[in-house]
Amino acid sequence: MEALAVRLSHLDAEAEGAIRVVMFYDTLMRRRVDLPALARASAGLAECVVGIRLHGTGRTVRASPDGREVSAPSSPASSSVPITLDDEEIGTVWLERPGPPGPLDEAVLDRLAIAAAAVAERYGPARTTMADPALVELVISSGSDEAARARALRLLGFGPDLPVRVVAVRSRLPLDRIGALLCPARPVKAAPLRDVGVVLATTVDTDRLPPEVRAGIGAAKSPDRSWQQARTALRFTTPGRPVVRYDALGALALLAEIPRNAVRDNADIAAVGCVAGHAEDLATLEAYCATGSLRRAADVLHLHHSSVARRLEQIGKTLGFDLTESAGLTRATLALTAWRLLDG
Structure with missing residues (x-):
C-alpha cells in the first residue's frame, strides 16, 4: 500500500482524480447498489444532475447532488455515454451540468455506464409487462x-x-x-x-x-x-x-401457404364470397361447417332444423354442389377457411 501511495503522489491531479473515480465505482459495485442508489451517488460525485435510462424497460432515473430523485423535465445532457452489455447498447447515462464539462466528467460517465450495465444484468428488467x-x-x-x-x-x-x-x-x-x-x-x-x-x-x-x-x-x-x-x-x-x-x-395450416392469387381465382372460394354477402347465409354456412351436422347447426343458430335445411339448399345452389354430401361438406369447409384467410 505504501508503494501505491508513493506512486499516486507522483501523478498529476487529473490522473489522481480519475483513479479515485475508478475506486469510487468499484466500491459501489461491491456494495451491489441498485439504479436509484447508483444515480444518487454519481450525482453527489459529479455535483450535478445524473440520469440513467434502460432501453429494455423504458425506465429513467435522475438524481440531483443532494440525493433527491428529480422528476421535473430533464435539462439537455451536457455529456452522455451508452450503456453496453455483451456488445449491445442497452441504455444511456448522462450528466446535466449547466456549465462546461468538468475535467473528470468523461471518467465519471465511463465508470457509471459500466456500473449501470452490471446493475441491469444483476437485477434484470423491471417487472412490467410492456417491453421495448x-x-x-x-x-x-x-x-x-x-x-x-x-x-x-x-x-x-x-x-x-x-x-x-x-x-x-x-x-x-x-x-x-x-x-x-x-x-x-x-x-x-x-x-x-x-x-x-x-x-x-x-x-x-x-x-x-x-x-x-x-x-x-x-x-x-x-x-x-x-x-x-x-x-x-x-x-x-x-x-x-x-x-x-x-x-x-x-394440415389446415398449409392453406395459409397458398398464394393469394390462386386462392382468389378458385371457383369455390369466389362462391363463398357471394354467400358472405348475406349475413344469415354466412352464419348458417359457418355453423354447418363447424358442427358437420344439420341438427347441431340448428341448435347453434337457435332455428328449426327444417329452416336450416332450406338455407343450406339455397347456399348449395350458390356454391354449385350439395352441402349435405360428405364431399360437399369438405369442399365447403376448405373454401370457407381459405376465404377467411384471403379476407384477413
Whole structure:
C-alpha cells in the first residue's frame, strides 16, 4: 500500500482524480447498489444532475447532488455515454451540468455506464409487462443470430432455462392487460409490432382471455418459428373461434401457404364470397361447417332444423354442389377457411 501511495503522489491531479473515480465505482459495485442508489451517488460525485435510462424497460432515473430523485423535465445532457452489455447498447447515462464539462466528467460517465450495465444484468428488467418493441422484434426475427436472441431474452427477463411461448394478438384491450391474463404469475412481455401485438410468455392460459381477443399461439421452441406459427394461427381465428393454436391446425395450416392469387381465382372460394354477402347465409354456412351436422347447426343458430335445411339448399345452389354430401361438406369447409384467410 505504501508503494501505491508513493506512486499516486507522483501523478498529476487529473490522473489522481480519475483513479479515485475508478475506486469510487468499484466500491459501489461491491456494495451491489441498485439504479436509484447508483444515480444518487454519481450525482453527489459529479455535483450535478445524473440520469440513467434502460432501453429494455423504458425506465429513467435522475438524481440531483443532494440525493433527491428529480422528476421535473430533464435539462439537455451536457455529456452522455451508452450503456453496453455483451456488445449491445442497452441504455444511456448522462450528466446535466449547466456549465462546461468538468475535467473528470468523461471518467465519471465511463465508470457509471459500466456500473449501470452490471446493475441491469444483476437485477434484470423491471417487472412490467410492456417491453421495448426493438428487443421483442430481435427475439422473434428470423434474421437474428442465436447470441443476439439470447441477449434480448435476458434483457427482457427470461432466463436461459425458461421456455418462451409466442402469441400473436389482435384486440382493443391494452396489451399489458392481455399479457397479464395469459401469464399472470410468471415472466411475460408484450409489445406492438406493426399491425399485431406480440406476447412472449413462459406459460399461456387462454381460458382467461375475454371473447373479443383474437389470439394465435405458436408451437415451436424457437421464438422466430413460433412467431411465424402464431401469425398463421391468428389468421384462422373467427368470432366463434377467437383463439387458435398452431399445432391444432394440422394440415389446415398449409392453406395459409397458398398464394393469394390462386386462392382468389378458385371457383369455390369466389362462391363463398357471394354467400358472405348475406349475413344469415354466412352464419348458417359457418355453423354447418363447424358442427358437420344439420341438427347441431340448428341448435347453434337457435332455428328449426327444417329452416336450416332450406338455407343450406339455397347456399348449395350458390356454391354449385350439395352441402349435405360428405364431399360437399369438405369442399365447403376448405373454401370457407381459405376465404377467411384471403379476407384477413
